[in-house]
Amino acid sequence: MRRRKLLKSTPAVVVPSLAGCIGWNVKPSGFHGYTVAVDPMAARDLVPCVARDEERLLPSTLIGDFIATVLDGEEIVAEVTNLELFESGSYDGLFHYRDGKTFYRVEKTVLEKGTAAGRKYELSRRGHSADTSEADVVPLSSLPYYDQLLLHNSLSLSDTGGVRVFSETFVAGYLDSGYREESRLASGIDFERIEFDGRYVRIEDRGESSAPQERVRYSAEAVAEGDAAFREYILERYAIEATDLSERAQDFLDSVLENAGSLLISTDDENFESQERALEEIRSLASKRTPLGDLNHPRCNRALYLRYEGEGYTFVSRDRVN
Incomplete structure (x- = not known):
């Protein structure tokens, strides 16, 4: 099992995803990195999003x-x-x-x-x-x-x-x-x-x-009874399995989780290129899944879903611009 620091059960506010899975590498003017947030996937937060x-x-x-x-x-x-x-x-x-x-x-x-x-x-x-x-x-x-x-x-x-x-x-x-x-x-x-x-x-x-x-x-089609069962249905059907990622992408997830679930990736960082490739891999895998979040919901904004060491998480990223 991979070592990492567990997040608290109360999720942080999800950062809106302004860069979609498709065409994500088209950089906006003033681009200087990414903000990434990974939060525990709680049923009470998932239900109004999905x-x-x-x-x-x-x-x-x-x-x-x-x-x-x-x-x-x-x-x-x-x-x-x-x-x-x-x-x-x-x-x-x-x-x-x-x-x-x-x-x-x-x-x-x-x-x-x-x-x-x-x-x-x-x-x-x-x-x-x-x-x-x-x-x-x-x-x-x-x-x-x-x-x-x-x-x-x-x-x-x-x-x-x-x-x-x-x-x-x-x-x-x-x-x-x-x-x-x-x-x-x-x-x-x-x-x-x-x-x-x-x-x-x-x-x-x-x-x-x-x-x-x-x-x-x-x-x-009826798919679940109760919030907890619906959360498991979403994980089973739509979540990315972290085990399907490369070691580099899994290490990237570790770094986010060990930083309290939030990470700023700057173009000035030495390892920016490696981190960007890891982010690209996660987004590419996610693009094969059906996007579920409501674009107009203030807390969701099409978060990606992933299962990591048996636990469910939301994964949200956005471009950082000046």
């Missing part, structure tokens, strides 16, 4: 029902590119979600890509619902489900569930011929407003157009 929950969903009945359906074990197939589900943060094709004590892995699989032709629409908050008769208003929930998702993805929602003042366009075009035939949007509309959770959005036809489109499938 797992989303109901509080982070868009304030929308449609999205709430979407997540509930997927968690119940049903697959959802739709044609919408980059479906927005959360108030902040991307999910790069998969995300983890906590419902009570149960953790799920939710994955988006792209079934088909192409260019879809259809009607181009503009959505806006111009005017007021009183300006339009009831006959010209259609509830979002009355549209075919794939129309609902496509239209909803162009809305701009506030954190209170309302629709912000905005003007946005989208193309109601589908790759699937069945969707095109059943859609109430693909070939033109006979209404002026969409009612959405008690709010009204104006929709205007801007003529024929086309846009890139994806046919995707969402599915979910």
